[in-house]
Amino acid sequence: MVKLTDDYQAKAADFKAAGIAVPQFDQEQMKQTTEANPVWVHFGGGNLFRCFHAKIAQDLLNNGSLKSGVVVAETYDGDVPADIYKPYNDRVLQVVMQPDGTLDKTLIASVAEAIYYNKTNPEGWEHLKEIFTKPSLQLVTMSITEKGYQLTDINGKLTPAAEADIAGKPDDATTNMGAIARLLLARYEAGAKPIAMVSTDNFSENGKRYEDGILTIAKGWAKHGTVTQGFIDYLTDPKQVSFPWSMIDRITPNPAQNVADKLKAEGFEDTTIVHTPKHTNIAPFGNTEETHYLVIEDSFPNGRPALENAGVILTDRDTVNDADQMKVTACLNPLHTALAIYGNLLGYTSIAAEVENPNLLTLIKYLGYKEDLPVVKDPKIIDPKKFLDQLVTKRLPNKNIPDTPQRIASDTSQKLPIRYGVTIQHYLDKDPESVKQLKAIPLILAGWCRYLMALDDKGNDFTPSRDPLLDQLQPYVADIKLGSDADVHAALKPILSNAQIFGHDLYQIGLADQVEADFKKLIAGPGAVTKTLEQFRQDHEKEL
Ligand SMILES: NC(=O)c1ccc[n+]([C@@H]2O[C@H](COP(=O)([O-])OP(=O)(O)OC[C@H]3O[C@@H](n4cnc5c(N)ncnc54)[C@H](O)[C@@H]3O)[C@@H](O)[C@H]2O)c1
Numbered sequence: 377m378v379k380l381t382d383d384y385q386a387k388a389a390d391f392k393a394a395g396i397a398v399p400q401f402d403q404e405q406m407k408q409t410t411e412a413n414p415v416w417v418h419f420g421g422g423n424l425f426r427c428f429h430a431k432i433a434q435d436l437l438n439n440g441s442l443k444s445g446v447v448v449a450e451t452y453d454g455d456v457p458a459d460i461y462k463p464y465n466d467r468v469l470q471v472v473m474q475p476d477g478t479l480d481k482t483l484i485a486s487v488a489e490a491i492y493y494n495k496t497n498p499e500g501w502e503h504l505k506e507i508f509t510k511p512s513l514q515l516v517t518m519s520i521t522e523k524g525y526q527l528t529d530i531n532g533k534l535t536p537a538a539e540a541d542i543a544g545k546p547d548d549a550t551t552n553m554g555a556i557a558r559l560l561l562a563r564y565e566a567g568a569k570p571i572a573m574v575s576t577d578n579f580s581e582n583g584k585r586y587e588d589g590i591l592t593i594a595k596g597w598a599k600h601g602t603v604t605q606g607f608i609d610y611l612t613d614p615k616q617v618s619f620p621w622s623m624i625d626r627i628t629p630n631p632a633q634n635v636a637d638k639l640k641a642e643g644f645e646d647t648t649i650v651h652t653p654k655h656t657n658i659a660p661f662g663n664t665e666e667t668h669y670l671v672i673e674d675s676f677p678n679g680r681p682a683l684e685n686a687g688v689i690l691t692d693r694d695t696v697n698d699a700d701q702m703k704v705t706a707c708l709n710p711l712h713t714a715l716a717i718y719g720n721l722l723g724y725t726s727i728a729a730e731v732e733n734p735n736l737l738t739l740i741k742y743l744g745y746k747e748d749l750p751v752v753k754d755p756k757i758i759d760p761k762k763f764l765d766q767l768v769t770k771r772l773p774n775k776n777i778p779d780t781p782q783r784i785a786s787d788t789s790q791k792l793p794i795r796y797g798v799t800i801q802h803y804l805d806k807d808p809e810s811v812k813q814l815k816a817i818p819l820i821l822a823g824w825c826r827y828l829m830a831l832d833d834k835g836n837d838f839t840p841s842r843d844p845l846l847d848q849l850q851p852y853v854a855d856i857k858l859g860s861d862a863d864v865h866a867a868l869k870p871i872l873s874n875a876q877i878f879g880h881d882l883y884q885i886g887l888a889d890q891v892e893a894d895f896k897k898l899i900a901g902p903g904a905v906t907k908t909l910e911q912f913r914q915d916h917e918k919e920l
């Protein structure tokens with residue numbers, strides 16, 4: 377048996393016997409180099425980071441393109457650094473799950489340290505600030521989930537936390553954007569060295585949203601006289617502080633027990649999955665798929681590691697945006713969310729099992745090929761049709777990827793404007809009447825309203841995944857009973873008219889009638905969800 381903290385150089389033969397590839401560098405040496413010359417900070421050391429970014433850093437350390445490792449910063453979940461980084465010497469086992477059941481295992485040791493960066497932890501609060509003053513720092517990546525960028529509420533108003541950050545001192549910031557703006561202020565005050573701030577979260581124009589968030593706080597500070605105009609000039613000069621846009625793709629489910637069991641059987645000891653009180657599901661290993669894409673706008677004012685040596689595509693902003701829109705708004709994530717919503721309603725716990733259901737397969741294929749693909753712009757670096765084919769025929773059906781509709785359904789309210797709103801906008805731009813021809817999108821949005829009822833298709837309760845708007849939205853549908861004659865329009869109006877949720881007021885654009893009609897079918901009684909999807913398949917299968 378080998379474990380994560382074993383000396384991988386001294387025990388190379390044991391790791392080899394367990395089928396685990398080990399780093400080609402000395403981790404202690406890397407940690408010392410990082411302390412003296414930090415280059416890369418990552419916010420949000422969750423599963424995607426551990427399986428993807430950390431592997432990129434490891435490849436670069438292995439091939440000599442990088443000497444420093446990654447400093448991980450957690451603003452949100454202090455148990456992540458305490459329970460999953462520190463006890464394992466900041467290492468993780470990356471497990472790539474091949475369709476034939478093989479697990480490709482690599483011990484990753486590219487993280488130099490993991491810091492809980494939160495005002496409530498003074499040590500980490502000061503330590504990361506110190507790191508941000510170092511001239512060597514070149515890039516900051518992040519994967520903190522969509523809601524991590526949020527500064528406004530459901531009505532588009534600044535949240536109390538954002539208001540407080542703006543009115544208060546930078547050193548007292550509590551929002552992510554405020555806490556990161558504080559770090560940039562420290563860098564500015566220490567000589568205004570350049571830096572690239574790279575969002576790798578799943579939404580279109582992620583760099584713009586990140587920049588807007590930081591500027592919302594910083595301009596608020598300037599208005600209150602807390603910072604100078606010089607700081608704003610620094611943040612808004614892309615030669616000083618850039619916010620490159622990115623597209624990231626690698627299906628990385630939460631660590632699964634069956635993978636843990638297999639790892640144990642293959643001679644790896646550290647398999648305990650941790651579920652933190654803040655709902656991060658994390659383990660000493662991370663399970664991911666083989667397919668992956670990372671495309672980043674090549675805008676790094678303080679230079680950058682040779683990311684291309686680890687397979688990252690560096691290109692211009694327009695190309696990144698096209699690739700991202702292709703993936704997040706059309707050829708992957710909208711299909712994922714459709715499976716998440718209906719998977720919960722139909723009692724599934726496996727995405728691979730869902731795509732064996734012909735009704736669900738027809739729904740996502742119709743969405744992808746008939747509604748999304750026709751309005752997507754070809755990014756040229758990745759062929760959208762081939763990408764979609766690969767997703768539908770290889771990636772989603774891979775039974776060895778333990779992905780669940782429950783994981784994907786988390787924060788759905790935050791994802792809808794990106795995953796469906798952008799495509800809706802493309803139809804509106806083409807011809808406002810054409811949105812009325814859409815079939816799959818309204819059925820999925822109706823499915824989400826049905827999901828908010830937290831009753832599955834049999835009429836049994838299910839627990840919806842966590843979502844910041846759940847408490848506000850569920851009361852609208854709470855009184856609806858399956859099979860009863862509900863006033864659907866009255867119930868759904870406050871939801872469907874909210875442009876914050878869908879990117880549009882669905883009544884204004886003429887899509888709400890169809891959503892309401894679909895919702896009526898879905899609540900006709902127990903079994904109505906299945907029946908509606910079955911009817912959809914019968915009506916549309918032949919068009920595919
Ligand atoms: N997992 C994937 O398949 C995948 C693929 C592409 C992109 N992404 C993007 O990466 C993000 C993270 O995915 P993951 O698989 O690592 O999730 P995860 O649950 O494993 O980790 C989430 C990380 O974000 C932090 N976090 C959660 N809420 C936060 C908040 N409000 N403020 C600050 N930090 C917060 C957590 O502490 C944790 O470090 C996704 O939301 C998505 O935008 C994920």
Ligand SMILES: O=P(O)(O)OC[C@@H](O)[C@@H](O)[C@H](O)[C@H](O)CO
Binds near residue numbers: 625708712713
């Ligand atoms: O990570 P989220 O929560 O934004 O979305 C859930 C999934 O759709 C997402 O993680 C995909 O697995 C990923 O986008 C694939 O690259």
